[in-house]
Amino acid sequence: MRIPTVGFEFGVLLQAMGVLGLLGVPARAAIPACLKTVELSCLNLAANCIDTVNSGAVNNLWGIKSCVAAATCYGVGDLITSVECQTGFTVTNAAQSSLDYTTIYAGIVGSCAFASGGCSITQQNYVDFYYGELTAVSSSNFPSSTAVVIALWNAIVAWAATGSTVPYLNFNDWLHFSSFPSTTTTTAPPIASYTEIYWNPNPAPPSGAVSETFVQSSTTVIIAIPTTTTTVVIGGASITLAPGGTPINGPLPSDPNIIPPTSVASVTFTAPPSFTTIVPVPAASNSPPKNITGPPGDKNSNGDDWWLLLFPGIIAGLLPLDIGIIGGIKPTPGLPPGWTGPWTDPDPTTTISASASGSPSGSSCPRPTSVYALSDDSENADWEDNGDDPDRRRNTLVARASPRFITLPICGISKQNGNVVTNPSAVSLGAGTYYSIGLKAAGGVNTVLNSIAVGGRPVGNGPATVNQEHVFELGYIKQFFEALNGNGIPCTWILDNVYNRAGWDGATPWALSLLLDIDQVVNMVWVDKPLNQAKSNVVNQDKQTAADPPQRSNMNNIADVTPGGTSVNLIQDVEYFARNFAALGGYFGATAATFRATALRVQNRLAQITPDTPAVNLPVQFNNWLRGLAATYPAGCTSRANNVFNYYANKMTTEANLGNNGVVPQCFPLYHTGNFIPPAPTLPLCNIPGTQGKIHFGQDPGGNPELSFSTFRILGSGRTDFYALGLGADFAGEHFIAEDLTTLYSACSGVWAIGVSSTAVPASTDAFLAMDCAGQTGNQVTTPITFVVNDQVLDCVTINSELQGTAGITIYIICAGSNAAATTCGNGILQTDPQGHFLTGTLQFVPT
Template identity: 55%
Template sequence: MSTNPPSSISKIFPRPPSPSIRFFVYLTPHDPNPVPPPGAVSETFVTGTSTVIVPVPSTTTAVVIATATITLAPGGTPVNGPVPSGISQPGATTPTWNPNIVPPTSVSSVTFTSPPSYTTVVAVPTASNSPPKNITGPPGDTNSNGDDWWLLVFPGIIGGLLPPDIGIPGGTTPTAAPPADWTGSWVDPDPTSTSTASQSSTSGAACSQPTAGYSLPDDPENADWEDEGTDPDRKKRGVNNEFNPVVRSSLERRADPRSIGVNVCSIVLVNSVSVSLVAGQYWSIGTKLPIGTGSRLSVTQVNSRPVGNGANTVAQEHIFELGYINQFFQVARTAGVSCDWIQANVFSFTRRDGSNLGVALLNAIDTASRLVANMVWVDTPLNQAKSNVVNQNKASPNSPPQSNSIDAIIDFKTSLNQIQNIEYFIRNFGALGAYFGNTAAIFQATALRVQNLLAEITPDTPDANLPVEFNAWLRSLVATYPDGCTSRATNTYNYYVAKMNTIKTSANPVPDCDLPLYNAGIAPQSFTFGNLIPPAPTLPACDVPGTQGNIILGQDSQGNDVVEAGVFRTMGSGNGQFYALGSGTSLAGIHWVAQDLSAVYPNCGGAFQIQLQDPSANFPDANIALNCNGQSGNNIRAPFNFVFNNQILQCLLLNHNDGTSQFDTICASSTAAAGTCGNSAIQAQAGTFPLATLSTTNYAFRPM
């Protein structure tokens, strides 16, 4: 599917000037399914025996009539194929195909040409209520309806039909294709469009034949420590460039498997499973040809690698990068965390279920699985642009992204393909902000998986609060991206224009229709970086995981601490709010868990026994809510409550009073509820513990 058009454009233009005028749905595949008329609040479906009226939906909705199920997209258009036979939609409109060339986006005027010398430039109407501009073609020139005129409507839609010899420099010839996921029969409304879509949409008299393909090499600075940049594509990227064979040879990609690690520590964790994207989202501004100036980003769902601009011009792209793990721990390393600490406490850490945390980190990022997909298809230049931003290189106006390729321009004829590649690259760079913005939810979800995995870690020494530090580091990093997108795109465009100005002459001007971006300029898109960041952890600032100490149950009559036997340790719990607590080294060892008592004793609904167990007991974990009282550090005596299912509990001790100093911890949402359950437990155990009593407790953690 494409990105949403401007809000003023409806799926069917609301007020066509005459019934004979047909409108192409802007940058959207042709969908011949009937749609509700403009302004409708409901739509009707009729069979021979049934009538169903439903509100026009704002979300995807299923409608059942007779034995048929019809899925409606937001706005009421049926999806995935035509309406079943025998079902009609009174009052609905069936869209018709319009093969008109789509003018370049985000321009203030549109140029129409026709051989041998016809040219007219028409200003685009500036508002949705602006009257259409009527354009008349060359004398004697008519379209298939016999008309010699057409309209230009806000914000650049063509009304009516263009005569076949009218061209629009920089425009796009639409291809007749069904919408994504179309499953029914399909009647091609314009069978010739698939063969003409790859041809130039400009008048051929004044312009050179555009060249196909995209072959600019990566910037050498984007070969990171794995020689993969931000591109996890297993195939070598096509980097053939007659102007720079040295760059070409330096950009060979390593083969699978992919990996994460910390370069400065020589830590490498290799994915034992080959992950390859097949079906997924494809983000693109469209192919290089026909040439144009637009940077409107669209997304379609594909079942395999898209064709793009040819072989090896579409890449598998991680939205949240594998390289972020390396970047984060290199920062930790410079802050004084040792390589041995990182290896032992992160990449060799054993999780609650016995699996390795380093492997879990890699799997959380390197995934094409539909439910947690962090991989999409993108065209090579969009991938290259992202590399410059995430690697934070090529930021200088004097050495912007693709400066080597721009420096290699010789003249407008010899270097035409090179220059068109550069214009296509700049247009993709202009869309990079939209790419970050539109994939923010995927970025955030993947970052949250990583953050929660780091929150599982219980280090052998409490030297770092990893989830808190990760979130702060990521926020600081991504905050630089919006300006990184816009400034680098602008720098590259200015550098390109400066190069073009050095080689143009009055006898050899820049060919406008071959190179429209030179005159059109670029307006790089930005985005809101905060949408990429997961919620910051609200973990306590004191006694972080790995801190050892005692559990205080309360005070005796002399005011001395009553200490539970044993040494305990705060632990990573795997969430961003609470720590765990136990006598083992992590959640893989002995720690506090919660047993539901509702089926064990009467009057114990919503009550739990908190007890020490290892994971083999299969009880859910109980966490602790530490109250640091505004203090930080790992030597803070901190009161705490047990927490289960994010509910803070009130607890009582069921003292056995049998000479063993044994007790049970009964917790519920309130002290009264815990007491009710505790009394039921005492009655049930009267034969075993006849002297059992309940007492209050004031839990605290006291570091050693």
């Protein structure tokens, strides 16, 4: 039987021809040298964790069950060190995403995770999770006794110091800040993590931090974040802290310093307008300190023009007022909330000279204010009366506590008619995840979205600037049934079978059940107001045109572009909004799991309904509708963000021409940076990732087609120009790679052998897929293909080999910068395989 294939037989051919090793993906399987010696069941978990991690998920370890289980026995710090060794990437504890609540934490504690207030992990929960994960990874090794596992749990309990159980936030903190196991176990609260905003001599802890650490010489003081005015005394120096932890009695004394993130290898110092210096952190406590110098002529309060960086990132000497550390938090100028005693502004507003060519002489740039004040677009003031508008909860205490509701005005369900579907309970978010690009007062052009776990509503950019936000919106229920009605399903059918019909309990209407499936804490996150405003425009499908972009009415109010003009705060708000809009795609991606889990609850609820007449398959139609809706979001985010920036830039230019000699000062960095939206992807529009098919290698001398026995999958590669191709579920698994044949055959200089294997191969690299759709779309397009190595699109030839000892027929793919080079190399290889021959025709991908 002739069985053309690619895979194992391909490796056999390479060995028979003298090629060393099997082709494979470097560092995909766990490298033994990267693993430490531990008890075998723990080693199985750590190896599975590393097998599962790919280069794109190094900061999402706590979204992988085996990694969470491995951390509890292998040690958080040691596991991250092993991941670094495996991937070659720099990985930090603090950079890890929060523990997956829906899939992992809820899987540990059970259904009570979704009850009001949630629930904590018990010892039995942890033991069940540990053994369950060993079974899930098909481990052949288990602990010698449950006492071994209980000892691991006891170490976590001791660290968390929350009694005999561990709540989600504390376990999440343990995953981010512990280094267990170690020679000692600490019960001190974790050191605060920091977002990427400037630090000054009076830093404030980030929202979500549970403690502050102060250091002076050999003395360390750790306190919980204070809720009342608190004085810390260390080494004879007194530091008064406002509620929330911001120092308030002038700049800190020169010795105490708040420690930067403990895992960093270097600290970046900045000063306006463009000074930057990066200083390596000394490697050990006995390493000599590193000198730090600021901009020329800059002096700290001690009169020195330099200071010292000590291990592990502690600063000796007081920084000049205009020097910042990336990785800290700058306190908001102004009286701390609730403070009634004496207060010294820790960071008075300063100005920097404008450096733009043509800027008015002597102009200066005011620091951005802290409070964000842009009003919502009128279209989103209340999303068509569905009770889901954040501003209603944002502006009044009464409305914030009011139950939410859904409407369907097209069928008479409306506030006006007084028959909205209302949740009998008010659901409010407390502890949760907070998404932010950083404080407005930091300025700049950053659009990187970060997430942190918080214990309650964050402060954000001032009062009423952080919203509790549904990831999966209540308004989708209204939109879905409006779409059904538009496709011919009458209101009487929708009302009789969903809105007015009781469910299986005989009392709760299906529409209320759908509302309750969505209006849950697990479906809520905290977001900054401008991010919420941006999302509203996308999910509500409004503000779509370049002539009427989001926030158009506010941008129209810009009238003075001078640094001291009346519009300066408005301009800074607009730039902050535009940067949040650019981060919206990241938000959709980061919350996809929550969106999917909530949508699944809704879909399952619709699957419970048995209508009077089979007019529509509700769960099927809902899934189709939701896919179509979500498909509009990427382009909707990008186009609206572009439209906002272009409208803003045009408005600024127009106003400058009217009153500032055509010059927009450098005070507004986003205007001068240019558009921040990346180029559109150039990926093929046919056979998108997930498409399965076979490879047609060409025809043999008899004209017979050679088709692969294996079925391959088009894979997302992490690039926006080429896909990949492989046998695994995604790019982290088996996929095509290229091995350099230069040193193996004299005729093969600069030529690559392309194949699939799970074993690492020397001198190999990823091979991406180039595919010519010829203007066609869809996932059933037979397309010519070739491979891309080191960003070079290659020409490929194929060899049919029937070497003695191989099973069936093996196909050998040879690729080079030109067809002539690939053919020359192929002829050289065929000298060792007299039964082999070239195939004719082109390589093709044939969907199945």
